[in-house]
Amino acid sequence: MIDKQVVANIVAEWLAGKDYFLTDLTISADNRIVVEIDHKDGVWIDDCVELSRYIESRLNRDEQDFELEVGSAGIGQPFKVVRQYENHLGDTVEVAPKKGRKYVGTLTAVDAEGFNVEVEQKVKNEGDKRPHLELLDMRFAFDEVYTVKYVIQF
Numbered sequence: 001m002i003d004k005q006v007v008a009n010i011v012a013e014w015l016a017g018k019d020y021f022l023t024d025l026t027i028s029a030d031n032r033i034v035v036e037i038d039h040k041d042g043v044w045i046d047d048c049v050e051l052s053r054y055i056e057s058r059l060n061r062d063e064q065d066f067e068l069e070v071g072s073a074g075i076g077q078p079f080k081v082v083r084q085y086e087n088h089l090g091d092t093v094e095v096a097p098k099k100g101r102k103y104v105g106t107l108t109a110v111d112a113e114g115f116n117v118e119v120e121q122k123v124k125n126e127g128d129k130r131p132h133l134e135l136l137d138m139r140f141a142f143d144e145v146y147t148v149k150y151v152i153q154f
Helices: 004-015 045-058 082-087
Strands: 021-027 032-038 067-072 092-097 103-110 114-123 132-141 145-150
Touching: 004 021, 004 032, 004 045, 032 045, 032 082, 045 067, 082 103, 092 132, 103 132, 132 145
Parallel strands: 032 067
Antiparallel strands: 021 032, 092 103, 092 145, 103 114, 114 132
16 A cells, blocks of 8 residues: 555645645555645646646556545535635634534634634523524634535625
């Protein structure tokens, strides 16, 4: 099996000095390598092709056969690395916590431990006849959520 760290180092060489970043790298038991990259302004197919050729040039098919797929993180896919959160500050996201219901709101902050989302919720204060909408700043730790993803709005 191809060593994941070897491929990670090859990808890191290609990424050096570029605004692209690695979001996922998997290698299956049958040597299917899947590399996923992202960029603040989106990923171009030409860059995926360039990275694919770069990886191919550094691995030896005579030693081990492999299948290689290089692609983008995908706009509607869940975030996998902190940099994706940073790139979407101020954008609308959907948060699926491990406990409770899903929330849709504006991503307002991110740090090494988690992130904040401002959501609009109905709140009924004591003495009120009916609930009213209120903006709440909710804090989530990364390990408290199943998924967070960008919400595409038209």
